[in-house]
Amino acid sequence: MKNILITGGAGFIGSNFVHYTLKNHSEYQITVLDKLTYAGNIHNLETVLDKIEFIRGDICDRDLVDELVAKTDIIVHFAAESHNDNSLKNPWPFIETNLVGTATILEAVRKHDKRLHHISTDEVYGDLPINAPNQKFTESSPYHGSSPYSSTKAGSDLLVQAWVRSFGIKATLSNCSNNYGAYQHIEKFIPRQITNILSNLTPKLYGTGEQVRDWINVDDHNSAVHTILEKGDTNGQMYLIGANGEQSNKFILETILELMGKDKNDYEHVKDRAGHDQRYAIDADKLRAELGWTPKYTNIREGLKNTIKWYQDNDAWWRNQKAEVEQEYARNNQ
Ligand code: NAD
Ligand code: DAU
Numbered sequence: 001m002k003n004i005l006i007t008g009g010a011g012f013i014g015s016n017f018v019h020y021t022l023k024n025h026s027e028y029q030i031t032v033l034d035k036l037t038y039a040g041n042i043h044n045l046e047t048v049l050d051k052i053e054f055i056r057g058d059i060c061d062r063d064l065v066d067e068l069v070a071k072t073d074i075i076v077h078f079a080a081e082s083h084n085d086n087s088l089k090n091p092w093p094f095i096e097t098n099l100v101g102t103a104t105i106l107e108a109v110r111k112h113d114k115r116l117h118h119i120s121t122d123e124v125y126g127d128l129p130i131n132a133p134n135q136k137f138t139e140s141s142p143y144h145g146s147s148p149y150s151s152t153k154a155g156s157d158l159l160v161q162a163w164v165r166s167f168g169i170k171a172t173l174s175n176c177s178n179n180y181g182a183y184q185h186i187e188k189f190i191p192r193q194i195t196n197i198l199s200n201l202t203p204k205l206y207g208t209g210e211q212v213r214d215w216i217n218v219d220d221h222n223s224a225v226h227t228i229l230e231k232g233d234t235n236g237q238m239y240l241i242g243a244n245g246e247q248s249n250k251f252i253l254e255t256i257l258e259l260m261g262k263d264k265n266d267y268e269h270v271k272d273r274a275g276h277d278q279r280y281a282i283d284a285d286k287l288r289a290e291l292g293w294t295p296k297y298t299n300i301r302e303g304l305k306n307t308i309k310w311y312q313d314n315d316a317w318w319r320n321q322k323a324e325v326e327q328e329y330a331r332n333n334q
Contacts, residue, residue, distance in 0.1 A: 001029045005072040007059050007105065008079030009052075010034035012184040013119070013218055015044035017078065020222040022048055033057055033068055037093075039082065043317060044183045059101035062108075069108035074115045076225065077105055080156075083187055084123075084149045085334075088274055091148035098152035099159070106163045109171070116171040117229055118160045122214070122240065123150035124175060127277035130212060136283035137175075139238050146275045157238070164236030172232040174225060176241035177282045180303060181218035182310040186318045187325050189213075190304070193253055193267075194311045195318055197260050201326065204334060207272030209250035212279040216243040217297035227293040242282025243295035252304070259305055271333040 004021070008014040009032030021028055030052040034040045045054060057064045059079045069075060079101060081087065081094040102118070109116045125137045126144025143158075145151030163169045184191045193203040224241040232239065254264040287293045297303055311318065 002027055002074060003031065003072040004028045005031050005033060005068055005075045007033045007075065007077045008040070010036055010040035010042055010044055010054075011078060011082070012039075012181075013179055013221060014078035015041075015183050016181060016218045017076065017222045017225065018045060018048060018052060020219055021226070022051055025226060031055065031068065031072065033059065033065075034079065035059070037081075039185050041183070041317075060096060060104050062104055065104050066108045066111065069105070069114055070112045072114060074117070074229065075105060075109060076117045076119065076229070077102065078119045080119075080153065081149065083185075084147045085187070085273060085332075087147050087149035087152075089332075091152075094148050094152045098149075098156050102156040102159050106159055106169065109169050110163060110167045114170075115234060116160070116169065117225065117232075118157065118171060118173045119225070120157050120173055120175045121150065121153050122175050122177045122242070122280050122282055123147075123277065124154035124157055126150075128279040128281055130210060130279045136281040137240060138283045139240055139286055146277050150277075161236055170234035171236055172228050172234055173236070173238040174228055174241050175238065176221045176224070177214035177216050177245070177280055179218045179221050180215055180307055182307070182314075183317075186321060189249065190252065190256070190307060191311060191318070192325070193256050194260070194308050195322055197257065197262060198311065198315070199322055203253055203257065203267040204270045204329070205249060205253055205267055206270060206334065207276060209248060209253065209269065211249050211276060212246050212281070213249065213252075214242050214280050214282050215245035215247060215252070215300055215303070216241065216295065217303050220295040220297055223296065224287060224293050227287070227291050231291045239287045239291070240282050240284050241287060242284045243298050245298065245300055246279075246281050247300060255301060255304055256308065259301070259308055
C-alpha cells in the first residue's frame, strides 16, 4: 500500500478523485487535507469517510502540512481557490491559497523528499482566438494568465518548476480544461444553469455566449492524473489533459435547456465577465502518445444528461446555497 495525501479532496474534482481512486486503485491509502471553505463539502465524502482519513486544515499551515507530508508517499495537490468571478471581486484568498499554499507544500515536499503531483489548469496560457480551430494549447505555449485566479495558478506552476530545477524535488504537473460532473459547486456555469432551471430561474449567459470551453468529464481528468502518477516523468514534466470537447457556452446552455424539456431560447444575456477568456482548446498529444492515456466519456450530450440527473437527484446537496449564490451574482448584474 502507498500513502497518498490529497489536498482539496472535499471539493469538486478532489472528491471525485477520492471516489475514483477507491474504486479503481486499491493500492492507495488515502488522507484528505481540506480547509472546507465555501467550496469544500464534507458530504461529498460522507459515503467513504470510514475508508479514508479526513483532516480539516489549511495548506498554508506549515506545521500541519509538514506533519502530513512527512507521513505520506505521494501528494496530489488539488486545493485552490478556483472561481474566476470570485477572484475578480477579491483576489486575496487566491494569492494566499494558490501561491502561499503551494509554496508551503513544496517546502514540505523538499524537506521530506516526497513525490508531488500538482493540479493546474489550461487557463495559465490565457486564451485563443475563437475562429482558429488549428490553434490549441500545448505544453510549450507561453504563460498569459488573464484573471487573478489564472495568474495565481500560473504562479503556482512556476513555483513547482523552480523547486524541481533548484532543489531537485520529484514532481509532475497537469493542466486540464473545464471539467463537468457530480459535486461541482453551483457557482460554476453548468451547475448554475441546471439549478436555475430546477429553481424556475432564468439561465444566465455572459455577453454573447460565443466563448468556447473544452469540456472534459471529471472521471477522465482523474484517470489521466492516475496515468501520470503511474508513468509520468517526475523531473517536472507537465502534461496537458483534454478530450477534444470544445463547445460554445451558448451551445452548452441550449443543450441543457433542451435536455430539461425547455424552450432552447429561454435564457437571458447578462453582463460579461471582465477580461473574459475567449477560447480554450487542449492538444493532449503528449499525454496520449507518451503515457498512452485516452478519455472514456467523450459524448457531451450524454455527459450533460447524467450531470442534470445528478443535480435533480441531489436537491438537498445544493438547494440551501442557491439563494445566496444568486444574490451574489445579482449584485454584479449577472
Ligand atoms: P473547488 O473550488 O471545487 O475545490 C477546491 C477545494 O480546495 C475545496 O474543497 C476547498 O475547501 C479546498 N481549499 C481551498 N482553499 C484551501 C486551503 N487553503 N487549504 C486547504 N483546502 C483548501 O475546485 P475544483 O474545481 O475541484 O478544482 C480543483 C483543482 O483543479 C484546482 O487546483 C483547480 O485550479 C484545478 N482545475 C479545475 C478545473 C475545473 O474545471 N474545475 C479545471 C482544471 C483545473
Ligand atoms: O479551464 C479550466 C477552468 O475552468 C478551471 O481552471 C476553473 O477552476 C474552472 O472554474 C473553469 O473556469 P471557467 O471560468 O471557464 O468556468 P466557469 O464555470 O466559471 O465558466 C465557464 C464559461 O461560462 C465562461 O466562459 C463564463 C461562462 N458563464 C459562467 C457563469 C457562471 C456564463 O456564461 N454564465 C454564468 O452564469
